[in-house]
Amino acid sequence: MTxxxxxxxxxxxLAARKLDVELGSKGLRVANxxxxxxxxxxxxxxxxxxxxxxxxxxxWYFTSWGEPIAPADRVTxxxxxxxxxxxxxxx
Numbered sequence: 001m002t003x004x005x006x007x008x009x010x011x012x013x014l015a016a017r018k019l020d021v022e023l024g025s026k027g028l029r030v031a032n033x034x035x036x037x038x039x040x041x042x043x044x045x046x047x048x049x050x051x052x053x054x055x056x057x058x059x060w061y062f063t064s065w066g067e068p069i070a071p072a073d074r075v076t077x078x079x080x081x082x083x084x085x086x087x088x089x090x091x
Contacts, residue, residue, distance in 0.1 A: 027047050
């Protein structure tokens, strides 16, 4: 599957959990409307899907600051990770 298809799958999972999602050319913008952000009205991030050299070039989801989230075929794991860090609670 393409990175765009993988991001669309993640978008569906996150939208079902009441997060605001917008798929664009720079990735998947995700916002938690229930949590105030530090630099924006809500806790927000833009998720990318690209290959990860450390995993033989498999597709992975990444945060906007380059932190690996989960392999792109583990969409539920990625959704749990994103929900966690956009929850507003300390990690």
